[in-house]
Amino acid sequence: MQAIIRRSPAIRAWILLAPAVAWLFIFFLAPLVIVLIYSFLERGTYGGVVWQPTLENYRRVFDALYFNTFTRSVYIAVATTVICLILGFPMAYFIATRPQKIRNSLLLALMIPFWTNFLIRTYAWLTLLRTNTGLINVTLLSLGIIDEPLPLFGNDFAIILGLVYGWLPDMVLPVYAALERLDRSLLEAAQDLYAGRWQVFRRVIWPLSLPGVVAGSMLVFIPSLGAFVTPAILGGGKSLMIGNIISNQFLAAHDWPFGSALSMLMMVFMLVATLIYFRAVNREGGAGL
Amino acid sequence: MERFDVELRKVTKRFGEVTAVRDVTLQIRSGEFFSLLGPSGCGKTTTLRMIAGFEIPTSGQILIGGQVQGHLPPHKRPVNTVFQHYALFPHMTVYQNVAFGLEMQKVDKAEIAARVGQALELVHLTGMENRKPKQLSGGQQQRVALARALVNRPKVLLLDEPLGALDLKLRKNMQIELKNLQAEVGITFIYVTHDQEEALTMSDRIAVMNRGRVLQVGSPEVIYEQPENRFVADFIGETNFVTGVLQRAGLPVEIEVAGQLVQAGWLAEGVRTGETAVLSIRPEKIHLLPGSANGEAHQFGTAVSGQVERTIYLGTDTRYLIRLDAETRLVVRMQNTQVGHSHFAIGDTVWACWNPAHARVLSAEE
Numbered sequence: 001m002q003a004i005i006r007r008s009p010a011i012r013a014w015i016l017l018a019p020a021v022a023w024l025f026i027f028f029l030a031p032l033v034i035v036l037i038y039s040f041l042e043r044g045t046y047g048g049v050v051w052q053p054t055l056e057n058y059r060r061v062f063d064a065l066y067f068n069t070f071t072r073s074v075y076i077a078v079a080t081t082v083i084c085l086i087l088g089f090p091m092a093y094f095i096a097t098r099p100q101k102i103r104n105s106l107l108l109a110l111m112i113p114f115w116t117n118f119l120i121r122t123y124a125w126l127t128l129l130r131t132n133t134g135l136i137n138v139t140l141l142s143l144g145i146i147d148e149p150l151p152l153f154g155n156d157f158a159i160i161l162g163l164v165y166g167w168l169p170d171m172v173l174p175v176y177a178a179l180e181r182l183d184r185s186l187l188e189a190a191q192d193l194y195a196g197r198w199q200v201f202r203r204v205i206w207p208l209s210l211p212g213v214v215a216g217s218m219l220v221f222i223p224s225l226g227a228f229v230t231p232a233i234l235g236g237g238k239s240l241m242i243g244n245i246i247s248n249q250f251l252a253a254h255d256w257p258f259g260s261a262l263s264m265l266m267m268v269f270m271l272v273a274t275l276i277y278f279r280a281v282n283r284e285g286g287a288g289l
Numbered sequence: 290m291e292r293f294d295v296e297l298r299k300v301t302k303r304f305g306e307v308t309a310v311r312d313v314t315l316q317i318r319s320g321e322f323f324s325l326l327g328p329s330g331c332g333k334t335t336t337l338r339m340i341a342g343f344e345i346p347t348s349g350q351i352l353i354g355g356q357v358q359g360h361l362p363p364h365k366r367p368v369n370t371v372f373q374h375y376a377l378f379p380h381m382t383v384y385q386n387v388a389f390g391l392e393m394q395k396v397d398k399a400e401i402a403a404r405v406g407q408a409l410e411l412v413h414l415t416g417m418e419n420r421k422p423k424q425l426s427g428g429q430q431q432r433v434a435l436a437r438a439l440v441n442r443p444k445v446l447l448l449d450e451p452l453g454a455l456d457l458k459l460r461k462n463m464q465i466e467l468k469n470l471q472a473e474v475g476i477t478f479i480y481v482t483h484d485q486e487e488a489l490t491m492s493d494r495i496a497v498m499n500r501g502r503v504l505q506v507g508s509p510e511v512i513y514e515q516p517e518n519r520f521v522a523d524f525i526g527e528t529n530f531v532t533g534v535l536q537r538a539g540l541p542v543e544i545e546v547a548g549q550l551v552q553a554g555w556l557a558e559g560v561r562t563g564e565t566a567v568l569s570i571r572p573e574k575i576h577l578l579p580g581s582a583n584g585e586a587h588q589f590g591t592a593v594s595g596q597v598e599r600t601i602y603l604g605t606d607t608r609y610l611i612r613l614d615a616e617t618r619l620v621v622r623m624q625n626t627q628v629g630h631s632h633f634a635i636g637d638t639v640w641a642c643w644n645p646a647h648a649r650v651l652s653a654e655e
Contacts, residue, residue, distance in 0.1 A: 188343055189376035191363040193390035193437070203389070207380045 039260035047254040057261035066245060066262065073242040074269070076156060077225035080163040081171075084220045085213065087164070088171035092212075093205075095172075096179035107176070110169055118166065122233045125162055129153040129234065154236025162230040167223060171216035178212025179205070214281050222270060242266055293352070294319045294445050294477040295340060300349035302335055309335040311501035312349075317445075317479060322471050324480045324488040327498035328524070333481045336498070337447050340479065342366045354444050364393070368445045369438035373453060375430045377422040383409070383433050384418040390441040408440035411470065428459050435470070445477045452487065464490050485525045489513065497521045517557060519651050522569045529575075529619050531568040532653065538562050541591075541645045547613035552591040553648035560652055567651045572622035574647040577609060580638030589642035595619065597637045609633060611641050 006012075039057055041049040060066065095106045113121065128135045129152040137149040152158060182205065190200045228243030235241070242262065249259030295317040302310040310332040317323045325333035338344045340351060342363035351358045353367060369390070378386050387408055391401045409415050412432035422430055431451060438446055451467075452460045468491050471478050482488050488495050489509040496506045497520070505512060505521045516522035519530065533546035538561065541552040546568055553568060560566045578586045586592040598618065599610040604625070609632075611619040619641050623632060633639055 183374075183376065185372050185374065185376040186378060188363070189370070189372055189378070190389070191343075192341060192368075192370045193441070194364045194393035195389075196364055196393075199393055204378060 035260045035263055038257050039264050041257050043255045043257050045254075047250075047256060049257055054257075057257045058265075060258060061261050061265050066242075069240060069245055070242050070262075070265070070269075072156070073225055076160055076163070076241060077221050077227075079160050080167065080224040081217050081221045083160065083164050084168050084171040085217065088168055088216065089175055089209075089213070091168075092172045092175035092179055096176050096182070103180075107173075110172060114169060119229060119233075122162055122166070122230055125158075125165065126153075126233055129158055129161075153234065154238045156239055158234040158236070159227075159231045159239060159241065162234045163224045163227060166230060167220040170219035170223075174215035174219065175209060175212040178209040182208050210281055214278065217277070218274065221273075225270060226266065292319050292355075293317060294321075294354060295479065296350075296352040297336070297340075298350040298352070300336070300339065300346045300351060302332075302339060302344060303347045308501055310339070310346075313498075313501075313503050315496060315503065315506065317477060318493075320475050320477055322468065322478045322480065322491055322493045324482060324492040324495045325498055326482055326485060326488040326495050326524075328483055331498040332501040333483075333498050334449055337370075337449055337479060337481050340445070341368055341370050341447050367443055368447055369441050369443040370447045370449065371434045371438050371451045373449045373451070375422075375434040375451075375454075377430055377433055377437070379422055382419050382421055383414065383425070386422070386433055387437045387440050390437065394441070404440050405436075408436040411439065411473070412436045427455055428463065431455065431463065435467075439470075439474060439476070443476065445479060448478060448480045450481055450483070452482075452484075460487075467491065489525070497524060499524070514647075515555070516569065516649065516651070519567060519569070519654070522649070522651065527572055527620070527622075529568075529570050529572065530651075531570075531613075531617055531619065532565060533568055535560055535562050535564055535566045535650060542650050544568050544650050547593065547595075547617040549593045549613070551593055551648070552645035553650045554644075554646040555649040557649075557651045560650065565653045567653050568648060569651050570619075570643060570648040572608070572620045573606075573624075575619065575621040575641050575643050577611075577621055577623060577633060578640040578642060579633075580640060582640060586640035586642045590645045591648070592640045592642035593619070594638065594640055597633050597635050597639060600633065600635060607632065609639075611639065 038049050040053055040055070042052040042054050042056070044050050061070075091110075095103055095110075098106060126134075131137060131149045131151070131153050134149075134153060136152060137146075140146045141149065186204055186208070187200055190204045195203060226243050227241055228247050231239060231241040231244055235244070246259050246262045246266070249255045249262065253259075293316045295315070297313050297315040300310060300313045301308065313332075313336060325336055327333050335344060339346050340353070342358065342361055342365075345360055358366060378389065381389070384405055387405045388401050391404060396404070405418075406415070409418065412435050414429065414432050414436065417425070417429065417433075422433065425433065431454075434451070448467075452463050455463060464487060467478075480488075480491065489512075492509055494506060494508055495512050496503045497512060498504065499520050505517050507515070512521060513525055516525065516528075522528045523530070531546045533544040533551075535542070535544050535556075536550060537543035538556055541554065542556045543550055543552055544566060545551075551568065553570075557566075576589060578592075580594065593613055595611040595613040597609055598612040601608040602625075606622045606624050609621040609623070611621055613619060621641060
């Protein structure tokens, strides 16, 4: 037995892979199948399911109430991704063009806030943004700069702000990695070939940083679309995202099949959106994605 | 007045405390193959980058085609560069790489296609249009880089050690090809290299640089045969430096080395009679005669006596190490023109003789 294992690299590789495969199967694939099956069943009165096949859950998904929340969630996730890219790209470029020593310090500085728990950081925003007692409105009111509190809390603005804050490093790091690899002499070559600043960016820097931009966008978009902590806290119970509705179905409404159907819809949407995005980027001439 | 394509007037470049280029004045003629030659860190690449516009001189002026360049950025200068590691755009095909400069200049599509076609033909890459740089060999990438620069028909082409990354055989071929290409397009080439042989093979004129200064400018023959200082004599080819005391500053110059008086044909400025100086003579300019051939030896013009200390047979030539006294040796290189003819053996007393015109007395400092 041992001799066989030693001789066959394939068997050895499988033995090493086994823990990971088992993990993925038990904690990822199996639950996914359960969710898929539940989404076609009827709800039990106190949670759970009744083994009665139905398509009702998927019909309800398209009810205006839920579907609007879903489209708004997509809008918030897209806005978060775009804002992260607009803020993150220059940051990544700046860091990537500093000398080695400074680069590492800047990357460290970028990470330091994330040593604090996400929940705590989100609550910190709460104390800043709250309409009547938040630090920003209180300060501005007492200074007489504004007469009425600004609508900083309990709306899409607050959620997007929270999400951008939370996921910005996930955009900066992959873009930084792509830009750091970028050969500086390519920029000089472009300048030498009569390209102005904008053209150098458009024709050389941007296409060569696309792999990082794509990775960063995925890392921001996916968790943003499924977010439920940030909207739960900063949405103030008024502004909800699809993640909140799903968690409500399981925890409050005891409607597991409907929660499952919403989850499936979100996953299918993410898959399709990701594929479309990759294809669009490839057409753009991304560096061999 | 002669027309210069590129002129540097007292150009100095400092990076913080470091002076990379010091008071360099150069005049590069139209259509010339001009090389900047020197060891790494001598300022040759910085000089090239200042002409291209990637660096701005700390002081002094650069003129291209008679126009002062001042702070003009690279994309507004009528020069193109072939980079050391080619710097081809990895995400573009060969065609797109070569077309880039023309597109940036808003040349119309039909003309771009025609000119890219011509440029690729010039460097023998027709048919490779749709390849990505990764799919090309080093030599082919080098050609794409050339085509990408030449397609813009610049006044001056700047080349920064373009053959440095190629293997020896390919490098030799490309040297000849580059020289032919330059003759064909008639563009002024400014070529940076640390390889003296490359510079000698290809250039019309060479500027030898060291520590940010230009030490001598001249044709390969002048640089090799008439070095004006120790660095140039040493950097290009092989040479003997023999320290001695100057005895006569007029022609023929006389210097005492190893207790013997010898003659030379040229004296560096600033060396005075009675001062220490250096006799410089190439190994192949020295002729050996047997110690008995007294009269014949002095017909050569000048001769010193010594003993053969070592011989190295090299096929085409034999190298001899001749001991003049306890500290002084001369390297002599004699061609093996006769079959089976072994000239001298270790321990033989010989005359080392030369025509004074081939020997130069240089300052003992650099």
